Amino acid sequence: MTTLFISDLHLDPERPEVTRLFGDFIDGEARGADALYILGDLFEAWVGDDDPAEIGAFVAARLRALSDAGVPVFFQHGNRDFLVGRDFARRAGATLLAESAVVMLYGRPTLLMHGDSLCTDDLAYQAFRAQTRDPAWRAGFLAQPLAARLAFAAQARAASQQRQQALKHDDRTQFETVTDVSPAAVHATLARYGIDTLIHGHTHRPAIHALDIDGRRARRVVLGDWYTQGSVLRVDADGMMLDTLPL
Numbered sequence: 001m002t003t004l005f006i007s008d009l010h011l012d013p014e015r016p017e018v019t020r021l022f023g024d025f026i027d028g029e030a031r032g033a034d035a036l037y038i039l040g041d042l043f044e045a046w047v048g049d050d051d052p053a054e055i056g057a058f059v060a061a062r063l064r065a066l067s068d069a070g071v072p073v074f075f076q077h078g079n080r081d082f083l084v085g086r087d088f089a090r091r092a093g094a095t096l097l098a099e100s101a102v103v104m105l106y107g108r109p110t111l112l113m114h115g116d117s118l119c120t121d122d123l124a125y126q127a128f129r130a131q132t133r134d135p136a137w138r139a140g141f142l143a144q145p146l147a148a149r150l151a152f153a154a155q156a157r158a159a160s161q162q163r164q165q166a167l168k169h170d171d172r173t174q175f176e177t178v179t180d181v182s183p184a185a186v187h188a189t190l191a192r193y194g195i196d197t198l199i200h201g202h203t204h205r206p207a208i209h210a211l212d213i214d215g216r217r218a219r220r221v222v223l224g225d226w227y228t229q230g231s232v233l234r235v236d237a238d239g240m241m242l243d244t245l246p247l
Contacts, residue, residue: 001034003105005233007114007201008225010080011055012044017247018226019055025230025245026062033071037103038094039201039223040078040114045157047149048142049087060091067093076101078202079116079125082133083142102195106237111195115202115222118181118189124163125178180205181220187211190218199223199233206231206242 011019030036042059067073073094077084089096101112120126131137141149168175180203190198190211196218206224210217221242224231230245 002032002234002236003035003037004030004033005037005039005112005199005223005235006226006231007039007078007223008041008204008231009038010041010044010226011059013053013055015227018230019058021226021230021245021247023058023062025232026066029232030066030071031069035072035074036066037074037076037097037112039076039112039199040116041080041201041225042075042078042084043081045150045153046081046083047146047153048083049085051146051150056088060088063092063094074103076112076114078114079129083138100189100193102193105197105235108197109195110197110199111190111193113189113198113200115181115200118185118200119179119202120182120185122178179203186220187213190220197221201225208240208242 006025009018009022011022013019026036043055046056063073073092074097075084075089075092075094076097077099084096086096088094097112099113099117102109103112104110116125116129132141141152144152164175164179167178181200186198190196190213196213196216198219199221201223203222204225204227205222207222209220209222211220212218221233221240223233224242224244229247232243232245234241234243
């Protein structure tokens with residue numbers, strides 16, 4: 001049996017082929033898994049569980065069917081869908097995980113994160129993240145009409161894309177630094193937890209990195225995004241494999 005990990009699908013009506021791939025994955029390979037973990041950014045944007053968008057209903061139905069078939073589904077918030085709440089989780093049959101969650105994978109403790117909190121060199125994003133994770137900000141935002149929340153999400157997404165394009169154009173080295181995790185943050189996090197395996201997404205740089213944490217061998221597994229293909233990490237008692245799923 002295998003445990004599956006995915007993240008950064010960024011499901012959006014503008015990319016129906018990715019939504020179809022997700023549905024095929026859930027109805028196919030995932031049905032035979034020990035569990036499915038979704039480590040954030042399942043959606044391109046999520047402005048509240050009251051959003052009646054068709055894509056949210058589709059995803060909830062597919063995940064509920066998977067859960068009802070006996071496969072546990074776990075969801076961790078990302079930077080695009082941090083407002084996914086208990087109502088959506090209930091409809092999807094999913095268990096919400098903490099921002100940093102330790103799980104046992106075939107006898108090995110493993111730390112799961114979305115990964116955005118590790119990008120500590122991106123000071124502008126970290127300031128935005130701190131603001132939007134504040135409970136008072138959340139309550140105020142969710143109290144706004146749906147149309148206003150959708151407009152804010154679109155504006156924030158456009159601003160983020162413009163900022164990244166400008167940074168990439170002006171200083172490619174700085175762009176690569178601020179949009180990736182900080183090695184110091186990774187080291188401090190693994191040292192604090194005393195765990196030798198970290199799985200995260202967010203950076204869209206799929207790889208398995210060998211690390212040395214204070215003389216202890218460790219590894220950082222980065223899940224890929226689903227913009228041009230699917231990305232899945234399969235873990236079983238014998239090891240792990242990071243693979244792509246063609247559109």
